[in-house]
Amino acid sequence: MLRYILSRIPVTIAIIIGITAVTFFLLNVVPGDPVALMMKEHINPETIARVRNEMHLDDPAIVRYGRFMWGAVQGDLGRSYKLNRPVASLIIGALPNTLKLTAAALLVAWVVGIVAGVLSAVKQYSAVDYGAMAFALLGVSVPIFWSGILLQYLFGLKLGWLPISGMKDGLRSLALPAIVLGWASAASIARLTRSSLLEVMRTDYVRTAYAKGLRDLPVIIRHALQNSLLPVVTVMAMQIAGMLSGSVITESIFGIGGIGRVSVGAIQARDMPLLQGAVIFAAVLVVLANLLADLAYAFLDPRIRYD
C-alpha cells in the first residue's frame, strides 16, 4: 500500500509542474502592460520603466517562469496587482469557503447519487427507476447558473426558507449552493451506480451469494454494492475537476468568497498574478483529489491493494 502511494508521487509532481508551466505561459503572453494598468493616475513613462524593471517584466519568459517557480516553492505566488497583497494569502483566505462548498456538494452528490442509483437498479423498470433516471437526465443537462438562480428565487426570495447569499448562516447558507452544485454529479453517479449494479447483479459471485441463502438486501449491500462502486469511484474522481468548474459559477451566484469567485474577480480586474495563483491552486487541488481517489479505489479493491 505504501509502495503504491510512493509510486504515484513522481508523476504527481511532474503534472503539478506542468500545470504551473501551462498557466504561466498562457497568462504571460497577454498583451497590455500590467504596470500601466496598476497605476492609472500618474502614467509617467519613467516610473513605468522603473517598476517594470523592478518586477523583472522585461526578462525573457523562461527566466520569469524560473523566478516564479522559485518563489512558488517557498510559498510566494507573487502580489495581486489590484489588491497589492500576497496572492498566496488571498487564496488561503478563500480556500476554506471553496472546500466547504465542494465538500457539501460532494456529500449531496454521493448520498443522493448512490441511493438513487441503487433504488433504481433494484426496482428496475419501476416508477422509482424512471423517476430517478429522469431526475438524473435533468441533472446532467441543466445549466447550473440557471438552476442556481431559480432555486435562489424560489427558496430564498419566494418562500424565504434559506439564505440566498454569503456564508454567514453556516450549514443553512450551504444548503442551496450545495444542492445546485451537487445535482449534476449526483445525476451521473446515480446513472453509473445503476448500470454498474445491474451488471454486478448478473455476476457469478452474486449467484453464489444467493445460493448461500442470502436475501436480496444482504446480497446487494454485502456482495454487490462494493464491487459496483469501483467504477463509480473513478468517475467521482474525474468529477472533482468538474465540481471546481461548477463552483466558479455557484460561488458567483451565491456570493461565496471562494477560489472561483476570486478567479472571476481577478479576470474582471485584469489581475494576472491573482488569476494565475487561483487557477494553479485549483488544478493542484484536482490532482491531489485524484490521488485520494486512487487510494480509495485501492482500499475498495483488494486486487490492487495486494498486487
Next chain:
Amino acid sequence: MTLLEVKDLKTHFFADSGAIPAVDGVSFSLEKGKTLGVVGESGCGKTVMSLSVMRLIAQPGKVVSGEIRLDGVDLLKLSNAEMCDLRGADLAMIFQEPMTSLNPVHRVGAQVSEAIRLHQGLTGAQARAKALEMFELVGIPDPARRMWNYPHQLSGGLRQRVMIAMALSCQPKLLIADEPTTALDVTVQAQILDLLRELQRKTQMAILLITHDLGVVAEMADQVSVMYTGKVVEYGHVFAVFDRPLHPYTQGLYRSIPSIADEERKRLHAISGVVPNLQQMPQGCSFWPRCEKAHDVCRVRRPPLVEAEPGHWVSCFLYGGEEVAASGE
C-alpha cells in the same frame, strides 16, 4: 429413500421473439447418499435445470410448470423467504467457474463463515472456527492463513475447494455440482472428485452432478440422465446406460470418447450436425436431423420416455414408443 423428485419441470426464457423452452419437461428422482449424473452437450439445458432446482433462474427466464420435491416439499410452492432458508442449508450448489464465483472484495474465510452464521445462528467467532474446520475438511493446506486470503490470491483448485467448503458448511442434504471440475487441471480434477466422493460417504448427502464428461459420470454417478435440447432422452443406472446405451444420441456421445484400450479404432467418432437452435426446434424428435436411424415417424411425433428394460428409460421410437404413444399415454 427418495430425497429429490423432479416432475415434468419446464423452464422457459422469454425473448422478444417468443418463449424458448430451455428445460422442457424433465423428470427424475434422486435418493439419499446417491449421485445422479446429468450429461449432455453444452446448451442442452443442464445448467438451467440445476438452477431451476435452486430456484435461481433470473429474468428473462422462469420456471413455468412442474414440481421439485425435496423431502416431499414442493420447492416451487415455497415463498421466497422460505426458499432462502433452504438454500445453502438443505440444498447447496457449486459452480463451474471457481475463478468468478467468489466475491473478489471479501476474504474467503468470511465468505464461508457468512453462510454458517446465516443458517446456524452462530456468533462470528464460532462461525469462523467452523469455517476453519471446513477448510481443513476440504483439504486446504495451511487453512488458518488461507482464510484471510482474497480469492485472487488462490489457485483455481483452491478456490473450488473454498466453494465446496462453503456449500458443505451447513451439511446440505443435496449438493448440486455444476461442472465442478471443467475449469480445472486434470490432476486437480481427480482430487476434487475424490474429495466430493469422500465427503458424500461421510455425510450421506445426495449429489446432482452436472457434466458433459462421461468419464466423470462413470467415476461418480449411480444414476445417469442424458439430456438433449431441454429433455431427458435416456435415464437409468450408470451400468445399464454405459453397457447398453439405447438412445442414438447416447450411443453417439459414448463413441466420441477417446479410448486407449480400443487401439484399432483410429478415428474418433463425432455426432454429425449441431444442437438445434431452441427457437427453431424441429418437429417430432428433436434429435432426428442428426440421427442415423431416424424413421418417418421421428419427424412428426415426439417419442415419449418409455421403460425399455427394468429401470432403464429411453425416449426413442426404436424401443417401442409408438404403441405407447398411440395408446395415448
Next chain:
Amino acid sequence: MNHMAELSEELELQGTTFLGDVWTAFRRNRLAMAGVLLVLLLLIVAVFAPWIAPHDPYKVNLTDQFLAPGGKYWLGTDMYGRDVLSRIIYGARISLVIGLVPTLVSTAIGTLLGMTAGYFGGRTDGLIMRLADIVLAFPSLLLAMVVMYTLGASLINIFIALSIVGWAGMARVVRAQTLSLKEREFVEAARAAGVKPWVIMRRHIAPNCLPQILILMTLAIPGAIMSEASLSFLGVGAAPPTASWGLMVSNGREYLLTAYWNSVYPGFAILLTVLGFNFFGDGLRDALDPFLKRQ
C-alpha cells in the same frame, strides 16, 4: 457472465447489417428519438432563424421595455425592449455553432494525437499523454477562462478556448482504442507488408475508433454549449449585444423578480438543447454497445 445472460444475449444477436442493427436498436429507444427531434428542432430554428423570428433580435425599442409575455411579444421583452423569443431563436445559431466547431476541432486534434501516442508508444506517447493529463487536471471552465483572459472576449476566442480544453479527453480514449487495435491481426499484417504508419492509422485504426469517437462527440457537443453559456454568464464569453443564451440569463438575472422571462426562457432553451444532445448521445452509445463489446 453467467449462462442466462449469455443465452438471452445470443437470442438478441440475430441482426442483419451493422448499421441496420444500430438503427433498429436506436429507433426502439424512445428517449433517443426524442433527442433526435430536439436536435432537429434546434437545427431548423438555427438555420431558418431570420424567417422564424418574429422581430429583429438586436433592435432596441425603449418604449417596449420589460413587456410581459403575450400579445405582440410571445415571450416578452428585455431591458432594451428587444424581443426575447427572437433573441432565443438567434441564440440557437450561436449555440449550434459553438456546439459543433470546437467539438470538431478538438475531436480532430484529439484523434490525431491519441492515435499517434498509441501507435508509436514510447516517448511520443509519454509526452502527449502527460500533456493530456495536465490539461485534464484543470477545472475546464477555469482553463477556458484563462484562455479567454489572454485572448479577449469573442466568439472565435471561445472556439479556441474550448478546443484547447476539449482535445485531451478524446485523445485518451482514442489512444486506448489504438493500443488494443495495434495488436490485432489486420494491423500486424499491414505492418508486416510494410504499409506506412500514417496509412495504417488512416485505413485501419481510425475507422475502427469511429463508433467511440462518434459517441464522445455527441456527448461533447452539449458540453461545449454549456461551457459557452457558462463563460458568457460569467462575462468572459460572448460580448454584448450578442444573442447568447448564457449572456441573456446573466443579463436578466437582476430583473428576476420583476421580469422573470428574461432569464427563465433562455435558460430553458439551454436545458432543452443539452437534453436533446444527451438523449441522442446516450441512445447512440446504447445502440453501439453490442458492437463495442464484440470488439
